[in-house]
Amino acid sequence: MANDKNxxxxxxxxxxxxxLALSIFILLWTIVSWISESLFLPTPWTVLKSFLDLCTYGxxxxxxxxxxxxxxxxxxxxxxxxxxxxxxxLGILMGLYPRVYDSTKSVIEPIRFIPPVAWIPLVIVxxxxxxxxxxxxxxxxxxxxxxxxxxxxxxVNPTHIDVPRSFGAKRLYIIRKIVIPSTLPxxxxxxRVGMGIGWDCIMAAEMIGGENEGLGVMILKYAELIxxxxxxxxxxxxxxxxxxxxxxxxxxxxxxxxWKEAIVIS
Amino acid sequence: MTNNxxxxxxxxxxxxxxLAMVLVLWTLIAYWQKSPFFATPYDIVLGFVQMVTVGDxxxxxLWSHMLHSLVRVSAGFAAACLVGIPGGLLLGLYPKIYDRTRILVEPIRFISPIAWIPMAIVxxxxxxxxxxxxxxxxxxxxFVSTLWSVRQVxxxxxxxARVAGASRLFIIRKIIFPSILPSVxxxxxxxxxxSWMCIVAAEMIGGQMVGIGRLILKSAMVTRxxxxxxxxxxxxxxxxxxxxxxxxxxxxIFRWRAAVSIE
Numbered sequence: 001m002a003n004d005k006n007x008x009x010x011x012x013x014x015x016x017x018x019x020l021a022l023s024i025f026i027l028l029w030t031i032v033s034w035i036s037e038s039l040f041l042p043t044p045w046t047v048l049k050s051f052l053d054l055c056t057y058g059x060x061x062x063x064x065x066x067x068x069x070x071x072x073x074x075x076x077x078x079x080x081x082x083x084x085x086x087x088x089x090l091g092i093l094m095g096l097y098p099r100v101y102d103s104t105k106s107v108i109e110p111i112r113f114i115p116p117v118a119w120i121p122l123v124i125v126x127x128x129x130x131x132x133x134x135x136x137x138x139x140x141x142x143x144x145x146x147x148x149x150x151x152x153x154x155x156v157n158p159t160h161i162d163v164p165r166s167f168g169a170k171r172l173y174i175i176r177k178i179v180i181p182s183t184l185p186x187x188x189x190x191x192r193v194g195m196g197i198g199w200d201c202i203m204a205a206e207m208i209g210g211e212n213e214g215l216g217v218m219i220l221k222y223a224e225l226i227x228x229x230x231x232x233x234x235x236x237x238x239x240x241x242x243x244x245x246x247x248x249x250x251x252x253x254x255x256x257x258x259w260k261e262a263i264v265i266s
Numbered sequence: 267m268t269n270n271x272x273x274x275x276x277x278x279x280x281x282x283x284x285l286a287m288v289l290v291l292w293t294l295i296a297y298w299q300k301s302p303f304f305a306t307p308y309d310i311v312l313g314f315v316q317m318v319t320v321g322d323x324x325x326x327x328l329w330s331h332m333l334h335s336l337v338r339v340s341a342g343f344a345a346a347c348l349v350g351i352p353g354g355l356l357l358g359l360y361p362k363i364y365d366r367t368r369i370l371v372e373p374i375r376f377i378s379p380i381a382w383i384p385m386a387i388v389x390x391x392x393x394x395x396x397x398x399x400x401x402x403x404x405x406x407x408x409f410v411s412t413l414w415s416v417r418q419v420x421x422x423x424x425x426x427a428r429v430a431g432a433s434r435l436f437i438i439r440k441i442i443f444p445s446i447l448p449s450v451x452x453x454x455x456x457x458x459x460x461s462w463m464c465i466v467a468a469e470m471i472g473g474q475m476v477g478i479g480r481l482i483l484k485s486a487m488v489t490r491x492x493x494x495x496x497x498x499x500x501x502x503x504x505x506x507x508x509x510x511x512x513x514x515x516x517x518x519i520f521r522w523r524a525a526v527s528i529e
Contacts, residue, residue, distance in 0.1 A: 017366035025370055040389060103280030107288050113509075114502035115463035117380075118479070120470070121486030122494050125303055200460075203380040204467035208483070216381070220471070223384030231384050239377035246376070 042229040050229040051236075059230070060221065063213055069237065071213040075130065076195075076202050079137020083194060086138075087145035088187055092179065095153025112147075116140035116197070117204045124209060133205050133214075140201035141194030148190025152183040185257045192249040199242050305492040310499075313492030323488060326476050332500055334476045335469065338393070339461050339508075342400025346457060349401075350408035351450060358416025358446075359438070375410070379403035379460065380467050387472065396468050396477075403464040404457035411453030415446040451516050455509065462505040478504075 026044050033041040042050075051065075058064040094101040101108075116139045123132045160178050169177075206216025219234035289307050296306040305313070317328040357364040364371075379402045386395045423441050432440075469479025478501045485493035 014365050018369040021367045022369045102277050104284045106281040106285040110499070110502055110506075113506045114498050115466050115505065117463050117466045117470075118482055118498045118501050121483045122491070122498070125486050125489060125491065125494075197463075200378045200380055200463065203378050204463075204470070207380070207383065207467070208470050219381060219384045223387050226388055228385070228388060231388070235377050235381050235385070236373075238381045239373055242378060243373070243376040 039226065040228055042232070046229045047232050047236075050227075051233045054230065054233055059218055060225065061212060063218075065218075065233075065237065068213055068215050068218045069241065072202055072206065072215045073241070075133040075205075075214070076137050076198050078130070079134040079202075080141050080191075080195060080198055082134065082138045083141035083145055083198075084191065087142050087190075087194075088149050091146045091149025091187075092153055092175070092183070095150045095183075096175070096179070098154060101150065112143050116201045120205055120208050123205075129211070132209050133202065136201050136205040137198045141191075141198040144194040144197060145187070145190040148193070149183060149187050152186030153179060156182050185253070188249070188253055188257070192246065192253075195245055195249065196242070199238075199245070203238065302489055303491055305495060309492040310495050313490070313496045317493065317496055322481055322484065322493060323490075324475060324484075326481070328481075328496070328500065331476055331478045331481045331497075332504060334474075335465055335478045335501070336504060338396040338468075338477070339400055339458075339465050341393075342397045343404050343454075343458060343461055345397060345401045346404035346408055347454065350405050350453075351412050354409045354412025354450075355416060355438075355442075355446075358413045359442075361417060364413065375406050379464050383468055383471050386468075392474065395472055396465065399464055399468045400461050403460045404454075407456040407460065408450065408453045411449045411456075412446060415449035416442060419445050448516075448520060451512065451519075455512050458508055458512065459505070462501065462508075466501060 030043050030045070033043045054065040056064075058067070116136055119139055120132075120136060123135050127135060156179055160182065161174055164174055164178065202214070203216040206214035207220045209217075211217065215234055215238055219231045219238075222230040222234065293306050293308070296304045296309075314328075319327075321327040322331075379399060382399055382402050383395075386398045390398055419442050423445070424437055427437050427441055465477070466479035466482070469477035470483045472480075474480065475484070478497050482494050482497035482501075485491075485497065
């Protein structure tokens with residue numbers, strides 16, 4: 001009991017110190033920017049004000065922050081769903097028939113090493129509008145999902161497959177009841193990594209891609225106007241959305257794969 | 267032994283076959299399309315030769331683009347290692363500091379490094395822009411993997427040394443450092459992959475005319491699709507080569523690891 005209480009106060013103490021660190025940081029920031037009066041170092045309050053302005057009035061072209069967020073998430077969602085639809089079945093298939101993967105490695109591996117961002121100019125020439133962004137996100141998210149699925153299918157415990165086989169289970173039954181459940185956690189991790197890369201790629205794609213909406217192009221627009229406070233707002237929003245998406249994945253992972261922790265022996 | 271060898275040869279043959287099939291199909295489609303947007307593999311070879319001998323539209327040759335990108339990535343990456351590894355070590359040894367200032371560090375981690383590019387454009391000039399973006403991109407994987415692996419060093423090892431009267435510095439040098447090295451190098455490999463992605467984006471947006479990223483964008487503007495593909499292949503190649511280099515070093519350093527593991 002005493003221990004519990006101690007742990008509780010320890011947590012509370014850490015929380016308190018964190019709050020203290022944050023307030024000291026904000027205070028220092030405010031003081032330094034007041035003293036320097038520099039265009040390049042806005043105070044926290046200016047940043048807050050431009051956040052409210054961006055929400056209510058919109059940016060220099062009148063596009064509100066919500067619209068930018070909506071566009072970016074829509075693009076990333078479309079590309080990500082496409083990557084899942086293609087990557088997971090293909091990964092399972094190639095994992096079940098390792099021959100196919102081993103003999104097409106010479107085509108797949110080189111493409112894997114080209115960073116998705118390097119595809120943007122090609123995509124700008126060949127595709128238009130929404131499909132540009134979706135393609136880049138698809139490319140960025142595809143490989144982590146595909147490779148994660150593939151490797152996981154290959155490392156399914158052979159005993160788990162051999163037992164039902166010796167009892168006369170059909171191939172489809174083994175895939176549905178054994179291969180897919182045991183690869184699901186790895187597929188999910190691949191999806192989370194793919195989403196992270198996709199979130200990086202969408203920024204680059206929006207900055208280069210030419211359309212006026214999206215968080216990436218919003219901060220680049222303000223960089224041209226040298227308005228640091230609006231760039232900061234954009235960066236904070238990008239960080240917050242990235243954080244929430246990651247948290248959602250971790251939350252689902254913990255909920256769905258509770259059994260995984262329970263049956264581990266070692 | 268021979269069976270294994272035959273199997274390997276067969277896989278290699280099949281690989282060649284797939285590659286040849288893809289190239290033939292690509293050529294056929296390109297001929298049938300007759301579009302300036304669809305370069306044939308032969309065009310790409312010609313484009314490569316042109317890049318090596320003459321250079322791009324502004325006369326920069328391929329090796330100079332590659333060199334610029336490589337120097338930018340290595341400078342930023344080295345800076346990230348210099349700050350990230352000691353920083354991670356320090357905060358790992360004093361976990362209280364990290365736990366109490368988490369609220370300042372953690373949010374920055376989630377801002378995608380590419381989102382720093384506009385900020386770097388406003389605040390910095392020339393070479394330092396790229397270095398800063400690469401530094402931001404590669405710092406966190408190195409820092410976080412160092413930090414976590416310090417926390418996970420087997421406490422028994424540390425306690426045994428401490429009981430035997432080892433000094434703090436000795437424990438760090440002889441026990442903590444060797445046991446965190448594998449995950450530090452793992453973090454470095456992840457960082458390098460992210461760095462190659464970010465340098466391409468930074469070069470496309472950043473304004474200087476050399477660098478592979480800029481070569482790709484520049485060629486796309488004048489619809490020289492062969493040069494675009496040459497640029498994409500070279501960035502893939504350089505990324506692959508640097509990754510292999512780290513794997514090679516890792517294998518050299520950790521020869522003992524295979525020998526002493528019990529499992």
